[in-house]
Amino acid sequence: MLNRIADLFKGKEAKAELEFLEKNNIQIDAERGFIVDGIVANSLSERLEYFSNRKLNNFDDLKELFYKAILINEKIDLEIASGRYVARLGNNEENLQQLKTVIFKLNDYYKQFKRDR
Numbered sequence: 001m002l003n004r005i006a007d008l009f010k011g012k013e014a015k016a017e018l019e020f021l022e023k024n025n026i027q028i029d030a031e032r033g034f035i036v037d038g039i040v041a042n043s044l045s046e047r048l049e050y051f052s053n054r055k056l057n058n059f060d061d062l063k064e065l066f067y068k069a070i071l072i073n074e075k076i077d078l079e080i081a082s083g084r085y086v087a088r089l090g091n092n093e094e095n096l097q098q099l100k101t102v103i104f105k106l107n108d109y110y111k112q113f114k115r116d117r
Contacts, residue, residue: 017113024105034059036102047089047099051075059102062110069107076100 021027027035034041041059049057051072056064076096085091 013113020109020112024109026105026109034106036105037098039098039102041102041106044099044102047091047095048072050086050089051099059106062106062114065103066107066110066115069103072103073100 025037029035029040032040032042045058048059052068053071055068059065076099079085079091080093080096085093085096
């Protein structure tokens with residue numbers, strides 16, 4: 001009986017996770033990692049590495065991304081506010097906002113479904 005109840009909750013959790021991924025346009029590819037709004041997140045790894053002070057080099061570790069997000073977002077906001085973009089990364093306001101959106105969605109996914117409580 002207890003196993004049936006546990007299976008029922010697992011099913012609801014999995015369904016909620018799938019609905020969240022679909023609603024936020026997030027896909028998980030075994031080879032390329034997370035795809036958010038059609039953008040392979042790991043293709044932004046050079047910017048991630050720069051804004052995380054070389055602490056992160058890909059989007060695979062959601063826990064680390066979650067804990068470093070405040071620093072990353074602060075640095076992105078500072079670059080946007082100053083208007084002095086890092087030319088070697090090809091930064092501009094549009095692609096930095098895009099990076100912030102990717103980080104926000106992945107953090108939200110981690111917070112709701114992957115974080116140990």
